[in-house]
Amino acid sequence: MTSSAPDARPPLPTATPHDAPPTEVSDAPGARLGEQGLQPVSPKLVPARYLAGIPGYVIGVLLTIGAIVAAVLTGWWWLGLTAIVPLALVVQGLALTPRRVRAIGYREGEEDLTVALGIMFRSVHTIPYGRVQSVKIDEGPVDRRYGLAKLTLSTAHDGAGVTLPGLPKDEAERLRALLTARGVELMAAL
Amino acid sequence: MTAPGPDPDPVPGAPRHRTHPITPLVTGWKVVVGIIAVLTAQNIAQLANEFTIRRALIGLGILLVVVLVAIVLSALSWWFTTYAVDEDGVSVHSGMISRSREYAPRARIESVSIERPLLARLLGLAKVRVEVAGGGESYLDIEYVSSARAEELRLGILEVAAGTSAASSSAVPVEGAPADGTGAEARAALAGGPTAGSSAAADHQDSGDAAREHGGRLEEVLYDGVTDGELIARIPTERLVRSLVRDLGFLTGIVMSVVGVVVAVLLALWQEGFSIAILVALAPTAIAVPKYVFGRIDSGWGFVSRFSERGLRMRRGLANTRTDNIAAGRIQRFDLRRPFLWRGPGWTAVSATVAGIDDDDENGATSVLPVGTREELRQTLGRLSAPLGTDDDLATLEHLLTARARDLPGLRTPVRWYWIALRTEVSILLPGALVHRSGLVSRKLSIVPRERIQELRLEDDPLARRLGVLDLHVEGAGDSLLLENLRRDDALAVHAVLAADARTLRRYRDRESWPRPALAPVGTAAPTPGSDPASAPGNAPEQERPAASVPGPRPDGQETR
Numbered sequence: 001m002t003s004s005a006p007d008a009r010p011p012l013p014t015a016t017p018h019d020a021p022p023t024e025v026s027d028a029p030g031a032r033l034g035e036q037g038l039q040p041v042s043p044k045l046v047p048a049r050y051l052a053g054i055p056g057y058v059i060g061v062l063l064t065i066g067a068i069v070a071a072v073l074t075g076w077w078w079l080g081l082t083a084i085v086p087l088a089l090v091v092q093g094l095a096l097t098p099r100r101v102r103a104i105g106y107r108e109g110e111e112d113l114t115v116a117l118g119i120m121f122r123s124v125h126t127i128p129y130g131r132v133q134s135v136k137i138d139e140g141p142v143d144r145r146y147g148l149a150k151l152t153l154s155t156a157h158d159g160a161g162v163t164l165p166g167l168p169k170d171e172a173e174r175l176r177a178l179l180t181a182r183g184v185e186l187m188a189a190l
Numbered sequence: 191m192t193a194p195g196p197d198p199d200p201v202p203g204a205p206r207h208r209t210h211p212i213t214p215l216v217t218g219w220k221v222v223v224g225i226i227a228v229l230t231a232q233n234i235a236q237l238a239n240e241f242t243i244r245r246a247l248i249g250l251g252i253l254l255v256v257v258l259v260a261i262v263l264s265a266l267s268w269w270f271t272t273y274a275v276d277e278d279g280v281s282v283h284s285g286m287i288s289r290s291r292e293y294a295p296r297a298r299i300e301s302v303s304i305e306r307p308l309l310a311r312l313l314g315l316a317k318v319r320v321e322v323a324g325g326g327e328s329y330l331d332i333e334y335v336s337s338a339r340a341e342e343l344r345l346g347i348l349e350v351a352a353g354t355s356a357a358s359s360s361a362v363p364v365e366g367a368p369a370d371g372t373g374a375e376a377r378a379a380l381a382g383g384p385t386a387g388s389s390a391a392a393d394h395q396d397s398g399d400a401a402r403e404h405g406g407r408l409e410e411v412l413y414d415g416v417t418d419g420e421l422i423a424r425i426p427t428e429r430l431v432r433s434l435v436r437d438l439g440f441l442t443g444i445v446m447s448v449v450g451v452v453v454a455v456l457l458a459l460w461q462e463g464f465s466i467a468i469l470v471a472l473a474p475t476a477i478a479v480p481k482y483v484f485g486r487i488d489s490g491w492g493f494v495s496r497f498s499e500r501g502l503r504m505r506r507g508l509a510n511t512r513t514d515n516i517a518a519g520r521i522q523r524f525d526l527r528r529p530f531l532w533r534g535p536g537w538t539a540v541s542a543t544v545a546g547i548d549d550d551d552e553n554g555a556t557s558v559l560p561v562g563t564r565e566e567l568r569q570t571l572g573r574l575s576a577p578l579g580t581d582d583d584l585a586t587l588e589h590l591l592t593a594r595a596r597d598l599p600g601l602r603t604p605v606r607w608y609w610i611a612l613r614t615e616v617s618i619l620l621p622g623a624l625v626h627r628s629g630l631v632s633r634k635l636s637i638v639p640r641e642r643i644q645e646l647r648l649e650d651d652p653l654a655r656r657l658g659v660l661d662l663h664v665e666g667a668g669d670s671l672l673l674e675n676l677r678r679d680d681a682l683a684v685h686a687v688l689a690a691d692a693r694t695l696r697r698y699r700d701r702e703s704w705p706r707p708a709l710a711p712v713g714t715a716a717p718t719p720g721s722d723p724a725s726a727p728g729n730a731p732e733q734e735r736p737a738a739s740v741p742g743p744r745p746d747g748q749e750t751r
Contacts, residue, residue: 024689025648025682033650033660111693124648126685128693131644155644156545156667162645187698190323190522190545190642190667 024109025124034116034124038105045101045166048146053093060090106164108178111186113153115162125162130186131155135176139169151175156190206272206283213334214264216310221260226253273332275346280320282330294322294330299351300544301501302344303514306337311511316340320347323545348500348515416505416513419498422573423559423566429537430490433561436531439632440486447479484509490560497573504558516558518707520544521574522642522666526567526635528591537561538591540570545667564588569709576639576705579621583708590618590625591633598627601684603675605657617673619684622705624664626671641695641705642666643688648681664688 026036067083070076099119107114112128136152143149149172154161167175271284279295300321310316315334322328335343434440451472458468491508501517523543532538540559559570568584580586590598600618603611610630618625624643626636647663647670654660660681662673676684696704 024686027660027678027682033648112689118650120652122650124650126646126648126689126692128645128689130693130697155665157644157665157670158668159665159670186693188693188696189698189701189704190520190696 024114024126032103032116032119033122034114035105038107038114038116040102041104041106041164041166042146042148042168042171043101044146044148044168045104046098048142048148048166049097049101050094051145052140052142053097057090057093060086060093064090101166104164104166108175111182113179115153115164127153127155127162128186128188129179129182130188132179132183134161135179136161137172137176149173153179206274208272209268209332210315210335210339211268212313212315214261214268216313216315216334217267218257218260218264219309221264222253222257225256225260275343275350277350279350280330280332280347282332292330294320296350298323299347300520301515301517302347302351303512304340304344305512306507306510308509310334311509318343318347321544344513344515352500416494416496416503419496419503422495422497422502422569423493423562424495425490425493425561427491429561430487430493433490433532433537434486437529438531439529444479444483447475451475451479489557493560495558495570497569502558502570502574506560516542516544516574518574519704521639522668523639523671524571524575524635524637526587526591526637527629527632528634529632532561533592536564536588538564538567540567542574543666543668572709573707575637575707576622576641577708578623578625578637586620587635590627590635595627600627601673601676601680603659604677605659605675608675611674615674617676617684619687624671624688626673636671638664638666638671639705640688640691643692646685646689646692648685 025034027033028036063086064083067086068080071078071080071083096119103117103119103122105116111130112126114124114126116122116124132153133156134154136154138150138152139148140150147169148165149167149169151164151167151172152161153164266286267284270286270289271282273280273282277296279293279299281291281293283289283291300323303319303321305317305319306315307317310333314337316337317331317333318335318340320330320332322330332343454472455468488508488510489506491506492511493504493506495502495504497503501515501520503513503515505511505513521542522545525541525543527539527541528537538559539557539561541557543556558574559566562570564584567587571583571587577583578586595602595614595616596612598616598618600616602616606612614630615626615628618627623640624638626638628634628636643664644667645665647665649661649663654675657675658678659675660678662676662681662685664671664673673681673684
């Protein structure tokens, strides 16, 4: 059959399908992608992240001081410029952590879980309950101090899975139980 | 490696076997070559300069000792390696000091392939590889056993995997006394014994050429026993060679590397005269190019695929031969490729992604059709995959491959600056699958069946926000398909449709209505394609497909991850 046959035309794609489910991921101008209806993670994640970040901040500050001292001692002013990188890292870490934490959110749908992360580079994951292969809960020492836990989901896809940090411990347990129960009920084959 | 199964040892009635006694020679040989390669590659210039008879003799002596040690070690490891096939799966025990027990549970066996590397083939041996669902190196190798035994094992393991091992004792015959059947027949045929004629003929009665006993046996040997079931594709050597000559990417790659080598040699000669160091430096390229060329020939040579109720069986190879088995309903994704000069004859190469099978080597099991005609493409896809849901799937695919990407209706980036992507990349959502067309000279179609989507990911960044675009990652079991820089509302609409597919299709509880391959396994006529209007792609495919006419994949053999 020739490719120019009229019946060979593939159907139009569903850019605007009339019977498609409504868009679930919101994209309002001014708001973050998929922000609507998201449940935020615990605000305790902000101090937890600050606490976990202390070694990094200390190293950054030491590097900055070292660069400035070196510049003063040697008289080569441009050595001071190398202080910019660690300083910038420390400052953005201190300034943006609360916003980063507020940008993390999740939503339990009827049949899938949505996880959104990130401010500038934002990714929105959609994972159907039936496709979840494993659920993992991690509590680091800092997390435990604040009563938080980290939930990691993975599907059959090659990759690290989706990580949802900063859940209160019982909320993480509840989610895990929900994912397991719904996963069994809605189990999908590969 | 595999999931921790029950301890296979105390299972009664599962005799453990050793691999073939010549195995140490085949495996030890590799060790010796490896050592020689490492030693000489680094010091060849020095060795050549300081050559004396005495040193050569010492070298040979050391080599001999190494060979002996390697063979002794291999023999020990052979002695401690045993395998067994029972109702619960396949197990391989190995190791002398630290013992390891690998186990492939029945329900997770994805496919069984037989590989015959050149040396093993000369000795009449073969390697049986049991692929298990799971990422990375999820397989179990039984290497090496005699070719006939490998065939028996393959049948036995497939039977176990299918869960029809009610008569497991006859399904897995003991090595000394093979049950009469394909195994014995294959053995006789491989040995060239005259007794094979009658049984081969019996096997071929269903294909209607009982008179051609001799031809049947020849075929049996030529195609490594891939003679039962319905013929799907057979690639003549002539077509294979012509396809390679017509593959511009392949040709330019070779020409570039040959020219590169010649130029490098000439430059070096001109600069500092002849020295062995140049040759050593160029050796990797000089070896890699012929190896690649040969690999391409090898991966398509004598290719034949047949379909039986066990799935698609494929055989290929000139020096290293292999037979693979892919069950229908396990394909996660297809990739169709058509280089520029294949457009005239309408040839297509098809590779498939199956969970658990790595596609790291050139001639892997993932290539289900190295170079096929339209009819072979139709047969292969029709057997292996659920229909795309259009009136005429083959015509649709043909259209998607032949038309200019600009003329295809579909989703593409709206950004004018990405002018290559604008002209080559387009994504089309068909009722049964998401199709992504890419490539300018060599055209590629990636087909992800809509029921195989595992998760979805939308990615946004400042540049994308400014341009009004979004990236959508469609992730199946295996690698993901990236739809780059779609318009934001397009991306969200497609995301919504695909998310609905990912959560509703292929549920265990609606197993009966899962999409099935369009062409029935054997004999029965293909059901008419779904009469769904092309304008309703949002429908769930399970409502559109005739599901009853096809005995589908066995329910209890399905993976239960």
